[in-house]
Amino acid sequence: MFVAPGSCQGPVVVLGGADADRVRERGLRPGDALVVLDNSGWAWSTVLEHVEDGVCRARVTERWLAPERRTQVSVYQGLLHPSDFRRLLSAATGLGVVAFVPVIADGSIIPAAGGVGDDDAAAWERMARDAAEAAGRGRAPSVSGPMFLDHALDQAARNSTVLFVDGAGSPIATVLADRPFSVDVFLPPPSGFSADERARAVARGVHVVAAPRAGPDPVARAAAVLQTVYDGLEAPAADAP
Known part of the structure; x- marks a missing residue:
């Protein structure tokens, strides 16, 4: 379970507020085991010793580095229907994606209300967190607010290898032959990217x-x-024995 930064210090983990509420919502009691993560990459195996409204305490029994992939892959997704974007968050988090950026492209599906509200963004972050917990990851991916395509391309091109997924292009494997450390993947909306966007x-x-x-x-x-x-x-690698 991901908890607030700073909760995991020393031999005792103290959880308050929303973290304590989540422990109670799971029906956990003193004596139950709980793995906690503070989004630093470390995981702590603990045993709950005290559970009540607003505060929980657990004794640390072990610490280890939770698994994460070597390469940081971020997804820039052309806006989908909200239900599809939620499914994407779960599936891609399980694969190891470290960041999500919804992208407003020509073929994007824009919510009928005219945009994405703070409640939607908060819900997306919770879904990504829950998916990371289910996958046993050491870090939960970030979820940004929507960004126009050109701004997103400019941002991604500064520091990463950028893949723009289109109907006609190079095989993915050939672009990744040098094993880049950071890869940003632009995924199209349902109708695809336009010719102008590709250009x-x-x-x-x-x-x-x-x-x-x-x-x-x-x-x-x-x-x-x-x-x-x-x-x-x-x-x-091709030259590996």
């Missing part, structure tokens, strides 16, 4: 790559792209 991406020097076949479901397509990215990053 603007190419003008910024990003890599246009082809998506693997995965059927009509946008979340399945996104997951297939991300799995191909991780497969390319983790495949044995």
Whole structure:
């Protein structure tokens, strides 16, 4: 369970506020085991000693580094239907994605209310946190507010290898041959990126790559792209014995 930074110090973990509420919501009692994480990458195995409204205390029995992938992969997703974006958060977090940025593109599905509110963003963060807990990860991915495509491309191109997923492009594996440490993947909205958007991406020097076949479901397509990215990053080097 992810807890507030600073909760895991010394031999005793003290949880308050929302963290204590989550312990009680899970029906945990003194004597129960609980793995806690503070989003630093470390995990603490604990045994609960005190559980009540507003505060819980647990004794630390072990500490270890929770698993995380070597390469940091961030997803810039053309806005989907809210239910599809929620499914994407869960699936991609389980694969190891470290950050999500919803992108407003020409073919994006914009909520009928006209935007994404603070409640939506907070709910997305909770979903990503819960998915990271279920996957046994040491860090929960970040979820940013929506960003226009050109701004997102400019931001990503500063520090990462950028993959722009389009119908016609290079195989993903060829772009990742040098095993970059940071990869930003631009995934299209359901109708795809427009020709003008593709041209603007190419003008910024990003890599246009082809998506693997995965059927009509946008979340399945996104997951297939991300799995191909991780497969390319983790495949044995060509000159390995």
